[in-house]
Structure formats: C-alpha cells, structure tokens
Amino acid sequence: MNDALKYKIVSLVLAIGLLASLIHLVVSQKQATQPEHKRAAEIVMQNILSRKSVRSYTNRPVSRAQLDTLVRAAMAAPTGMDTRPWKFVVIDDKNAMQQLAAKLPRAKMLAEAQAAIAVCGDMSVLSKDGKPSRNWMLDCSAATENLLLQAEAMGLGAVWTAGYPYPDRMEAIKSALSLPDHIIPLNLIPIGYPKGDPQPKDKYNKDNIHYNKW
C-alpha cells in the first residue's frame, strides 16, 4: 500500500469518527432536553394546582430578599403593549400592617402576616396613545397571579385581598400607605409562612370548556 492510499484511508476513518461523534452529541442533547422540559412542565403545573389563598401565618420571618423575589416574579407578567403600568408597595412594618388590618375588615389576616405587598396601577405611565393605561387592572392582575404562584413555590402563604374596585377599601389603603393620587391600589397581599395545612381547591370543570364553537 502506497503512502497516498494510507493517507486517504486514515482521513476517511477520521471523518467517519468525527461524523459519528457529532451525531452522538446531537442525539444525546435532544434526549437530555426532552425530559428536562417534561419535568419543568410537571413542576409548573403542580405549583399552579397547589396555590391557594392562605389567611393564617406563623411567626417565621419573611426577608426583604424573599419579598424582592416576589416582586420580581410580579414584574415578569405580560402587559398590554408592554406598558407595565404598575408600582408595588412592600410593607414589612408590623405597626403599619396592624393599622391596615384595623381599617380593612376583609383583610384582617394582615395583623398576623409578616409582610404585605400592595399591587397598584400607576396612572402616570402612558400608553402609546399618550393616555393612561386602560388595562392597568388587567396587567396588575397578571402580576398578582405571578406573585401568588411564586409565593406558593417558595413555601409562603398569601392571599389577594381587594382594594379596587371598592372605593372605601381603596381609600383606606391609599391613606395608610400615603399613595399619591395617580397610584391606585388593586389589592393588598398579606404574606407569611402558612399556619396549619391549607389545601387548594380542585376547580377543574369540563362544563366550562367549549371546543371550536359554543
């Protein structure tokens, strides 16, 4: 066998080896990502189904870092035209929460909570048409659900207590938190580690679904 032929055979063997390694890499990456996706889907669904309103809390403290994570989750929500017409007031002063609890009969659990977050619409944020957002309560609702889901995932308990659309509750929150006029409180979310063993409700109902036509 002459040198030229040897060279060709070695090159061919190397090329086949390289191709085989590449195919192996692509196939193994695909196998690794599929179960990863499946696992993520299961974890997310489990978290959504586990979320429940929690209205009683232990004395275990909740840190500002944890509260910041909740607000970060809230701000990841979608908003109409990406206007993000929101502000978040984080409350971890026990006196302030006692005062709020006294003013809000539907949010008495604030007295026991470690912290609370008021999700507010910001009317100074203008939409593309130059007017204040008409979607603020929808955008802030999406943010609130993100926040509640993140709280659930962190082992925290929380509950949406209404501000908007009740004028008396909105006014109570506004005055307690010194909110300026362009900031409208959609809700106030007490937060703490759950006391007892609150359980989620199973709300799935096939009758609420229509496929293609009513």
Ligand SMILES: Cc1cc2nc3c(=O)[nH]c(=O)nc-3n(C[C@H](O)[C@H](O)[C@H](O)COP(=O)(O)O)c2cc1C
């Ligand atoms: C717009 C809205 C307003 C609510 N207001 C209050 C409230 O003022 N006080 C309260 O204890 N729960 C309030 N909730 C919580 C509901 O009572 C609760 O979500 C509902 O009973 C379903 O229970 P779950 O959250 O455990 O699935 C409110 C929820 C929403 C979405």
